[in-house]
Amino acid sequence: NQGKNLDENSKDQQLEQFRVDNEEKKMTTNQGLKVSNDEDSLKAGVRGPTIMEDFHFREKMTHFDHERIPERVVHARGFAAHGEFELYESMKEYTKAGFLQDPNKKTPVFVRFSTVVGSLGSMDTARDVRGFATKFYTDEGNYDLVGNNIPVFFIQDAIKFPDLIHAVKPEPHNEMPQAASAHDTFWDFVANNQEIAHMIMWHMSDRAIPRSFRMMEGFGVHAFRFVNDKGKSRFVKFHWKPVLGVHSLVWDEAQIIAGKDPDFQRRDLWESIEIGDYPEYELGVQMLEPEDEFKFDFDILDATKLWPEEIVPVKKIGKMTLNRNVDNVFAETEQVAFHPGNVVPGIDFTNDPLLQGRLFSYLDTQLIRLGGPNFAEIPINRPVCPIHNNQRNGFSRQTINVGKVSYHKNSLANNSPSTSTAREGGFVHYEEKVEGRITRARSKSFDDHFSQARLFWNSMSPPERQHIIDAFSFEVGKVKSKSVRQQVVDMFVRVDKAMATTVADNIGVNRPKGEQVNVTLSSPALSQANTIKMPQ
Numbered sequence: 060n061q062g063k064n065l066d067e068n069s070k071d072q073q074l075e076q077f078r079v080d081n082e083e084k085k086m087t088t089n090q091g092l093k094v095s096n097d098e099d100s101l102k103a104g105v106r107g108p109t110i111m112e113d114f115h116f117r118e119k120m121t122h123f124d125h126e127r128i129p130e131r132v133v134h135a136r137g138f139a140a141h142g143e144f145e146l147y148e149s150m151k152e153y154t155k156a157g158f159l160q161d162p163n164k165k166t167p168v169f170v171r172f173s174t175v176v177g178s179l180g181s182m183d184t185a186r187d188v189r190g191f192a193t194k195f196y197t198d199e200g201n202y203d204l205v206g207n208n209i210p211v212f213f214i215q216d217a218i219k220f221p222d223l224i225h226a227v228k229p230e231p232h233n234e235m236p237q238a239a240s241a242h243d244t245f246w247d248f249v250a251n252n253q254e255i256a257h258m259i260m261w262h263m264s265d266r267a268i269p270r271s272f273r274m275m276e277g278f279g280v281h282a283f284r285f286v287n288d289k290g291k292s293r294f295v296k297f298h299w300k301p302v303l304g305v306h307s308l309v310w311d312e313a314q315i316i317a318g319k320d321p322d323f324q325r326r327d328l329w330e331s332i333e334i335g336d337y338p339e340y341e342l343g344v345q346m347l348e349p350e351d352e353f354k355f356d357f358d359i360l361d362a363t364k365l366w367p368e369e370i371v372p373v374k375k376i377g378k379m380t381l382n383r384n385v386d387n388v389f390a391e392t393e394q395v396a397f398h399p400g401n402v403v404p405g406i407d408f409t410n411d412p413l414l415q416g417r418l419f420s421y422l423d424t425q426l427i428r429l430g431g432p433n434f435a436e437i438p439i440n441r442p443v444c445p446i447h448n449n450q451r452n453g454f455s456r457q458t459i460n461v462g463k464v465s466y467h468k469n470s471l472a473n474n475s476p477s478t479s480t481a482r483e484g485g486f487v488h489y490e491e492k493v494e495g496r497i498t499r500a501r502s503k504s505f506d507d508h509f510s511q512a513r514l515f516w517n518s519m520s521p522p523e524r525q526h527i528i529d530a531f532s533f534e535v536g537k538v539k540s541k542s543v544r545q546q547v548v549d550m551f552v553r554v555d556k557a558m559a560t561t562v563a564d565n566i567g568v569n570r571p572k573g574e575q576v577n578v579t580l581s582s583p584a585l586s587q588a589n590t591i592k593m594p595q
């Protein structure tokens with residue numbers, strides 16, 4: 060693909076060279092030898108034993124025996140589609156990202172939706188967070204926006220992620236329950252890691268049982284940075300807004316569908332694309348000037364907090380259309396490797412301690428999941444722009460690097476980067492000033508775990524509140540440990556006393572004694588809203 064003209068079909072053109080169909084092709088071995096018989100193994104006599112010499116049998120069976128790769132450690136069950144992204148207006152003022160400059164330019168994308176907890180064969184309609192991961196194949200390299208359908212997260216620091224997932228996944232002694240939060244370790248984790256409160260309110264709400272991938276929002280969750288060509292940076296949060304609006308199932312529907320059609324959501328996505336009813340999502344950004352970083356009563360780097368849209372409006376900057384199903388689920392959906400660290404010039408990271416840890420985890424897991432260091436050469440993962448570096452060798456290397464130089468600096472190949480990579484359009488990390496003592500301490504600004512949980516509850520309509528109470532009662536009601544059930548209602552009294560009391564009555568524990576945290580829309584941060592200058 061190197062050197063080809065790049066247009067909106069360029070990813071498709073690139074994939075074309077790897078597509079092979081089976082029709083009317085005569086069967087051969089992997090060595091190209093014509094196969095004479097694919098039904099009978101080679102035997103010593105028609106009723107005798109199979110003999111070692113049967114290389115065709117051995118090759119066929121060995122390949123079959125090795126068909127499985129590990130499923131993702133989280134987000135194992137997913138479904139994906141191709142599409143394109145179009146910008147509404149140039150974002151040049153805010154970011155130098157090439158794909159956000161020209162409204163006439165279309166950028167190919169690949170999107171994978173997923174559940175988090177269940178294994179590859181679990182049901183689509185589980186109560187769970189949904190992944191919403193987008194790979195933009197830009198002319199400057201792949202940019203991955205690896206988001207979820209809920210704007211906040213369970214924990215604040217990446218070091219707790221293995222604990223979260225160990226608690227959330229099926230319990231190790233009996234591998235139950237599959238794809239459900241109705242079990243002891245999940246709720247024990249909740250009660251003992253209370254920064255989770257806000258996320259759990261979303262998790263118990265209808266947002267965790269979306270009707271369709273086409274009717275889900277997506278959120279980058281973390282604060283990222285936009286950096287423009289003058290080097291000015293602003294904080295940014297990314298949003299996907301489905302053009303069809305946000306719609307959910309109700310719990311009874313979700314359970315019935317799980318039995319009748321466990322593929323409900325992948326079927327819905329597949330069929331809507333097959334009939335040309337293409338799913339569409341608008342990309343929105345919330346931007347904050349650096350001088351407004353400390354004007355909120357929460358920390359804008361805390362991934363358990365959202366930036367209220369009334370104060371920091373979402374500016375819609377473009378639209379993504381999913382218009383082509385995959386040719387092969389394994390080759391594309393399973394082998395795609397998203398990574399929040401895949402950025403392009405103009406988009407950069409912040410010190411959110413959850414994001415910082417993610418930057419390590421994805422590449423690390425993909426090295427084992429996709430069989431070694433060459434998975435960027437798998438067709439779905441290849442950028443559409445030229446790649447060149449000094450990497451070589453490793454399992455399943457595809458590229459045939461020609462010549463003898465694979466090191467910098469050199470005089471033989473004349474390809475060393477100049478000392479100023481910035482002048483060449485190379486990625487230069489934002490020069491954020493950092494200072495402090497090395498410590499494992501957590502910033503006090505991350506300490507408030509209940510205000511936004513309560514704002515969420517306050518924003519719900521009566522039927523939505525009833526659904527949340529029903530979900531708590533169903534999920535926590537299945538917890539065997541009475542102590543854990545009690546701890547949960549004692550915790551959620553801090554969100555709403557009436558809610559926690561009703562749940563306590565429903566699940567057979569004592570009514571909680573504590574008090575709710577009374578935060579309302581007149582909280583200090585919100586009253587400062589008129590001093591916050593919005594990027595226009």
Ligand code: HEM
Pocket residue numbers: 130131132133134137171172173189190191192205206207212216217218220278279280281395396397413414416417420421424425428
């Ligand atoms: C997948 C780690 C937080 C969204 C994964 C995978 C790992 C992982 C190891 C499997 C990747 C693969 O096998 O290719 C982590 C860690 C986190 C974290 C350590 C926090 C410290 C988040 C957050 C979001 C998110 C906050 C959303 C904003 C996703 C999505 C996928 C995923 C959408 C599936 C990507 C796909 O479809 O292939 N994560 N994750 N994760 N994660 Fe995270």
